[in-house]
Amino acid sequence: MKVLVTVKEVARVADDFEIEGTEVGEQYREYDLNEWDDYAIEAAVQLAEAGEDVEVVTATIGPERSEETIRMALAKGADRAIRVWDDALEDVETLDVGAKAEILAGVVEAEEPDLVLSGVQAEDDAFGGTGVALAERVGYGWAAVVNDLDLEPGGDVASVRRELEGGVEELTDVELPAVLTIQTGINEPRYASLRGIRQAQSKELDVQTLADLGIDAAAADSRIDVTEMFVPETESDAELFEGDAGESAAKLAGVLRDKGVSAE
Amino acid sequence: MSDVLAVAEHRRGDLRDVSLELLTAGRELADQTGGDLHAAVIGGAVDEFAEKLDREGVDRVLAVDEGEEFNHDVSLQSVEQLAAAVDPAVVLTPNSVNGLDYAPALAESLDLPYVSDAVELSIDGDELTAEREMYGSKVATTCSVDASDGVVATIRSGEWPTAEGTGDAEIESFDVEIDDSRVFSSVRGFEEVGGGDVDISEADVLVSVGRGIEEEENIDLIRDLADALDATLSASRPIVDNGWLPKNRQVGQSGKVVTPDVYIAIGISGAVQHVAGMKGSDTIVAINTDPNAPIFDIADYGIVDDLFDVVPALIEEFEG
Numbered sequence: 001m002k003v004l005v006t007v008k009e010v011a012r013v014a015d016d017f018e019i020e021g022t023e024v025g026e027q028y029r030e031y032d033l034n035e036w037d038d039y040a041i042e043a044a045v046q047l048a049e050a051g052e053d054v055e056v057v058t059a060t061i062g063p064e065r066s067e068e069t070i071r072m073a074l075a076k077g078a079d080r081a082i083r084v085w086d087d088a089l090e091d092v093e094t095l096d097v098g099a100k101a102e103i104l105a106g107v108v109e110a111e112e113p114d115l116v117l118s119g120v121q122a123e124d125d126a127f128g129g130t131g132v133a134l135a136e137r138v139g140y141g142w143a144a145v146v147n148d149l150d151l152e153p154g155g156d157v158a159s160v161r162r163e164l165e166g167g168v169e170e171l172t173d174v175e176l177p178a179v180l181t182i183q184t185g186i187n188e189p190r191y192a193s194l195r196g197i198r199q200a201q202s203k204e205l206d207v208q209t210l211a212d213l214g215i216d217a218a219a220a221d222s223r224i225d226v227t228e229m230f231v232p233e234t235e236s237d238a239e240l241f242e243g244d245a246g247e248s249a250a251k252l253a254g255v256l257r258d259k260g261v262s263a264e
Numbered sequence: 265m266s267d268v269l270a271v272a273e274h275r276r277g278d279l280r281d282v283s284l285e286l287l288t289a290g291r292e293l294a295d296q297t298g299g300d301l302h303a304a305v306i307g308g309a310v311d312e313f314a315e316k317l318d319r320e321g322v323d324r325v326l327a328v329d330e331g332e333e334f335n336h337d338v339s340l341q342s343v344e345q346l347a348a349a350v351d352p353a354v355v356l357t358p359n360s361v362n363g364l365d366y367a368p369a370l371a372e373s374l375d376l377p378y379v380s381d382a383v384e385l386s387i388d389g390d391e392l393t394a395e396r397e398m399y400g401s402k403v404a405t406t407c408s409v410d411a412s413d414g415v416v417a418t419i420r421s422g423e424w425p426t427a428e429g430t431g432d433a434e435i436e437s438f439d440v441e442i443d444d445s446r447v448f449s450s451v452r453g454f455e456e457v458g459g460g461d462v463d464i465s466e467a468d469v470l471v472s473v474g475r476g477i478e479e480e481e482n483i484d485l486i487r488d489l490a491d492a493l494d495a496t497l498s499a500s501r502p503i504v505d506n507g508w509l510p511k512n513r514q515v516g517q518s519g520k521v522v523t524p525d526v527y528i529a530i531g532i533s534g535a536v537q538h539v540a541g542m543k544g545s546d547t548i549v550a551i552n553t554d555p556n557a558p559i560f561d562i563a564d565y566g567i568v569d570d571l572f573d574v575v576p577a578l579i580e581e582f583e584g
């Protein structure tokens with residue numbers, strides 16, 4: 001059985017930052033593994049640990065810098081990695097969902113995985129669409145926002161729970177091959193061990209261009225442009241208590257008592 | 265191609281509120297394109313839902329009698345056929361868990377651009393403009409989307425008012441043909457999560473803890489505060505994801521909706537998914553080191569300081 005995990009390197013923005021044009025200034029961005037994808041990697045590695053002959057492959061669209069993040073996924077137990085990059089992608093600010101799905105479909109067609117795991121969304125652009133769009137593109141089944149996965153390695157149906165709003169879960173069976181988008185909380189992602197980090201250095205990290213995957217360079221043409229970026233207007237009319245912690249706590253305690261809050 | 269198709273959502277017998285917000289967003293866009301607003305509902309008590317969707321500004325309601333509950337394979341094929349019949353400039357769905365489960369596939373299948381989680385939308389000719397947020401709501405962006413062939417867009421709940429009044433829409437049933445070879449999934453049922461020892465939605469005072477608590481053992485400090493205030497302990501999603509508190513303590517879109525007299529948010533930044541679950545609280549207090557945290561936008565009272573200094577002082581105030 002082969003499990004493909006889509007892994008994205010995302011930018012995190014510092015508490016204090018400046019916007020330059022339609023981007024957050026590079027010096028205010030830190031790059032890391034997308035939180036949702038961390039849970040997807042863990043779900044894949046757990047499948048590999050539960051069965052024999054399960055291969056976990058990661059796929060990333062990203063520049064050379066993202067190899068640090070990819071090595072992290074390898075250190076956590078993925079067997080090998082594919083990184084897709086191309087000159088045509090170099091200057092693209094926002095790769096839309098359709099473009100990502102088209103590029104990842106090239107990887108799926110080359111690898112023919114039984115299962116694709118993808119984070120529900122990326123922390124940075126938060127489109128939340130790539131996994132489901134990919135499934136449709138390659139003709140796989142899918143389930144979005146999965147917070148529990150029951151799949152026998154070698155089985156042909158994934159029994160999942162989908163986390164709906166308001167504390168309700170939907171129980172769904174999905175035929176394989178399928179794409180599942182993984183919600184945080186489905187498992188406890190492991191830390192990469194030192195041994196894992198050492199081993200990751202020798203694992204295969206294959207770099208592919210769009211042409212290598214048989215994808216036209218036009219795939220990089222996003223149909224969405226970010227035309228403006230700004231800090232959302234704060235609407236705060238909160239009364240802020242000033243002073244040191246003791247002073248502000250005392251003022252807050254006064255308000256709370258007025259509201260009827262008290263020890264029994 | 266100037267019409268708008270808004271696809272409503274229901275669950276377990278109830279039309280979801282976001283469906284009526286969708287109608288408002290749809291009407292605004294249809295006014296800009298000069299087209300009609302078509303509302304569609306798929307499955308369940310379609311006739312009853314269709315009546316409810318007949319609000320002011322809705323020109324036509326299409327009822328697709330397929331299945332009882334949401335199945336994304338059925339929804340996808342139904343909306344494909346609805347879109348072929350209506351030829352809309354924009355297809356709108358909620359950015360809900362079920363919206364996330366088929367709208368991207370719809371865009372892919374119709375070969376249209378997909379823009380999700382919009383908080384504002386407008387359309388001018390071949391260009392749809394969407395405002396949305398990035399980096400955990402730290403920044404907002406305006407996106408320009410090529411709408412020359414149409415667009416699939418999803419809207420964030422709570423951003424548009426619900427459509428009111430009674431309309432005079434034509435209500436029609438719309439037959440679809442479902443190709444079973446494209447149905448890969450089946451829904452086996454639903455389960456409520458939570459339960460357990462306490463129902464946080466019943467509490468008068470909630471002390472709620474978020475990511476700012478840093479370590480599991482520090483939860484004890486917040487538990488001490490809850491004890492001192494005779495309050496109930498709740499949490500934001502990351503705390504529950506980490507397994508530090510059980511799921512029945514989770515406040516938010518995917519947890520419980522709470523409306524206590526007093527809600528004290530400690531080390532919670534106030535992501536939109538959290539706010540959805542607690543904004544109805546009478547009095548909201550926020551304690552956070554980041555003065556720009558969105559929780560302060562909805563707080564009535566706040567302290568911008570380190571929770572590890574403020575919380576012990578607050579415990580002292582009440583136990584002292």
